[in-house]
Amino acid sequence: xxxxxxxxxxxxxxxxxxxxxxxxxxxxxxxxxxxxxxxxxxxxxxxxxxxxxxxxxxxxxxxxxxxxxxxxxxxxxxxxxxxxxxxxxxxxxxxxxxxxxxxxxxxxxxxxxxxxxxxxxxxxxxxxxxxxxxxxxxxxxxxxxxxxxxxxxxxxxxxxxxxxxxxxxxxxxxxxxxxxxxxxxxxxxxxxxxxxxxxxxxxxxxxxxxxxxxxxxxxxxxxxxxxxxxxxxxxxxxxxxxxxxxxxxxxxxxxxxxxxxxxxxxxxxxxxxxxxxxxxxxxxxxxxxxxxxxxxxxxxxxxxxxxxxxxxxxxxxxxxxxxxxxxxxxxxxxxxxxxxxxxxxxxxxxxxxxxxxxxxxxxxxxxxxxxxxxxxxxxxx
Ligand code: MG
Numbered sequence: 001x002x003x004x005x006x007x008x009x010x011x012x013x014x015x016x017x018x019x020x021x022x023x024x025x026x027x028x029x030x031x032x033x034x035x036x037x038x039x040x041x042x043x044x045x046x047x048x049x050x051x052x053x054x055x056x057x058x059x060x061x062x063x064x065x066x067x068x069x070x071x072x073x074x075x076x077x078x079x080x081x082x083x084x085x086x087x088x089x090x091x092x093x094x095x096x097x098x099x100x101x102x103x104x105x106x107x108x109x110x111x112x113x114x115x116x117x118x119x120x121x122x123x124x125x126x127x128x129x130x131x132x133x134x135x136x137x138x139x140x141x142x143x144x145x146x147x148x149x150x151x152x153x154x155x156x157x158x159x160x161x162x163x164x165x166x167x168x169x170x171x172x173x174x175x176x177x178x179x180x181x182x183x184x185x186x187x188x189x190x191x192x193x194x195x196x197x198x199x200x201x202x203x204x205x206x207x208x209x210x211x212x213x214x215x216x217x218x219x220x221x222x223x224x225x226x227x228x229x230x231x232x233x234x235x236x237x238x239x240x241x242x243x244x245x246x247x248x249x250x251x252x253x254x255x256x257x258x259x260x261x262x263x264x265x266x267x268x269x270x271x272x273x274x275x276x277x278x279x280x281x282x283x284x285x286x287x288x289x290x291x292x293x294x295x296x297x298x299x300x301x302x303x304x305x306x307x308x309x310x311x312x313x314x315x316x317x318x319x320x321x322x323x324x325x326x327x328x329x330x331x332x333x334x335x336x337x338x339x340x341x342x343x344x345x346x347x348x349x350x351x352x353x354x355x356x357x358x359x360x361x362x363x364x365x366x367x368x369x370x371x372x373x374x375x376x377x378x379x380x381x
Contacts, residue, residue: 006275007094009036009057009119011086011110012101014045016206017124017150020267021099022049024275027284032275036089038080038110040102041065047072057092059085061106083109090114097275099150100125103208104331105373108132112366115139115147122274124150126221131324131369133228147229148274153222154229155270156248156261164253166231171252174222175242176301179214182243186305192344194337211334215347216301220312224323227316234316239309241299246288263288307348311355321361321372328376329354354379 008025012018018039025032034053039046041062050058050073058073059080060066066081073079080088083106090098090110098114100107101124111128114121116139123129129136140147149155153174161169180199181189197214198207205213212218223237248270250260263269264286272283303310308330315326333347342350354376361368 005031005033007033007035007096008275009038009089009092009095009098009114010034010101011038011059011089011098011107012040012103012125013037013049014039014042015101015103017099017101017267017271021101021271021275022053024268024272024283025053028272028276028281031281035094036092038086038089038102040106043069043072050074050077057089059089061086086110087113090119091117095119097122097148099271099275100128101150103206105131105328105370108366108370111136112139115143115145118143118145120146120148122148122150122271124271126151126218126225127327129225129228130221130327131373132366133225133323134319135366135369137228137231146277148277149225149229150267150270150274151222151225152265152267152270153249154226155273157226157230157251159261159273160249160251160259161230164251168253169230169232169236169251170254170256171236171238172226172230172232173238173240173250173252173258174219174226175245175247175249176216176219176239177213177245178241178243178299178301179216181214182241182299182302186302189305189344194340197337197344207338208331208334211337211347212330215308215330215334215344216306217308217312217330217334217348217351219301220308220315221327223309223312224316234313237313237316239301241301243297243299244293244295246293246296262290307352311348311352315355318360321364321368322355322358324364324369324372325358325376326351326355328373329380332377332380350380 010021034055036057037055038059043065057078063081087110090113097120099122100111107125197211226237245265247260250258252258315323329351333350336342
């Protein structure tokens with residue numbers, strides 16, 4: 001096994017996952033080298049990250065923030081900008097692996113470009129596999145690049161599968177914390193305010209994904225991701241509520257044996273495994289103390305009160321452009337809810353209505369998917 005450093009590009013470096021990835025890099029200095037960093041608009045944070053990592057390639061999507069970045073970095077730093085810049089970073093000659101953690105659709109083209117260039121892809125942005133799972137996996141197969149899941153659930157399943165074929169799998173079982181309203185009576189969901197929904201019981205994440213965890217759309221998106229990543233049909237993807245978030249997900253095999261992956265809740269675990277795979281390396285994270293946790297609980301999700309799961313199942317079963325439409329409609333509805341422009345249940349009511357009015361494109365190409373995304377956003381306004 002080579003002890004060579006893996007050269008990593010991080011797209012979305014100033015977000016929650018990006019910052020955790022830099023934390024991992026700090027402890028893996030002899031095995032991981034950050035060579036490129038991309039952010040949306042936080043010039044100051046990005047400049048500090050460039051100084052810390054010594055990365056010589058940087059991209060800001062927002063061209064207005066560029067000037068401010070230029071004044072804060074060393075003269076030998078190459079600065080790229082806009083969507084084209086993200087693609088240049090994703091295909092950097094020296095990069096071995098590209099971690100994409102950009103919220104929204106902006107990560108899709110860079111992710112495909114990285115795979116096309118033969119780079120391994122560590123996926124943290126859900127949109128990539130939800131919208132274009134088929135295209136992503138096809139590209140990876142063709143170029144021999146690897147798709148490595150960063151999401152804790154998929155990373156867990158990836159660890160449990162470890163080389164098993166899809167034929168040996170009877171069910172993928174995604175665990176869900178259930179979010180802050182797991183026990184809230186259905187009528188009270190109407191009274192939920194953004195500040196209530198932003199309090200996640202077990203994970204500390206960005207606002208969009210925290211709201212998605214409260215509606216369970218996050219788990220719905222993860223069901224679709226799992227279907228593509230692990231090449232199983234939607235009816236072999238299940239969800240169970242597990243409030244402690246200690247089991248990150250499970251695989252039930254055809255012999256009814258179940259393997260689970262457990263650790264304390266910290267995104268640095270799955271990020272490190274995605275980067276160092278197939279190796280396991282020591283880390284400074286706390287070991288799991290099961291005796292002090294004492295109890296692991298499980299419940300069936302409240303499918304009727306949280307319709308996101310069934311909407312996602314339908315989107316995943318029908319496929320084509322429908323998952324992209326569901327994702328976009330949800331993004332708009334979440335933004336509206338955060339601005340107090342709609343109630344909490346109106347998030348899934350809106351998504352359902354947009355899905356119902358969509359004429360599904362059966363075998364979409366990338367342009368069709370982006371058009372479907374735009375259509376869903378336009379009708380959402
Ligand atoms: Mg997750």
